[in-house]
Amino acid sequence: MASSQFFILAIVAILVPSILAKEFVVGDQKGWTINFDYQDWAIGKEFHVGDKLVFKYPKGVHNVLAVNGSSFQKCVAPAGTQPLTSGNDVITLATPGIKWYICSVPNHCQVGNQRLIIIVEPSPASAPSPN
Template structure:
């Protein structure tokens, strides 16, 4: 019976680790998506959410009518669309954050950035109190090519907690957690 208890305990620990490494999925602009005149500014939307490494950001828009450009800081503030780091045009763009720091997104449509269709997302480090790790790229979800993001300099300050309506758990972490509790009850 001791070996079953050990296996159950190990399984609970392993599944708990899996749950803690999952990220959240954030839909830019909430239900409205990536549009020219959202009811809430993208700046305000980004400020009220807390983005962390392993989170995914989703831009929803009508394919062919807009795009998302990942740009450098200066190009973000100048709305310069001439030299983006990455241009995404599929209408349902998913990007996973694999490093902390700022990420700059603007609309690729003429004059949309100048009219406010842009968002600055600051991703905090999982160990932001211990120092800054060297940056690694942000990547699109599977079946997409990697996106190289601008490197950050300086420290990253935490943002407010995510709004429940915009953040969705990426995996079925709750089910895994419940399963691990059941297994712990059975084996312990």
């Protein structure tokens, strides 16, 4: 009996995070483009481990790079980093913490404000329960 209860709990622990995960289209209807305030877009949204960011843009016009804080501030791609370029890029938020994203097409980040910074919280399913 105890082993069947453990099995059910294990299945629930596996399924709950994926059920609770949300998908965010970055920029909503505007998508990933220049001259849009992505920090304003992110205000009020809660991002958790397991959620997905979807970057939609015309293929060949923009790209998406996950960068560190220094590269974000400077709007530069770290050496050897390959951007996502499909025009429908999906990034699953795998770990908690601060995440930075830019477009590395010249002047899109610097002049066009095509950059996003978010804070990813632990999955609600993995958060400690109150006593």
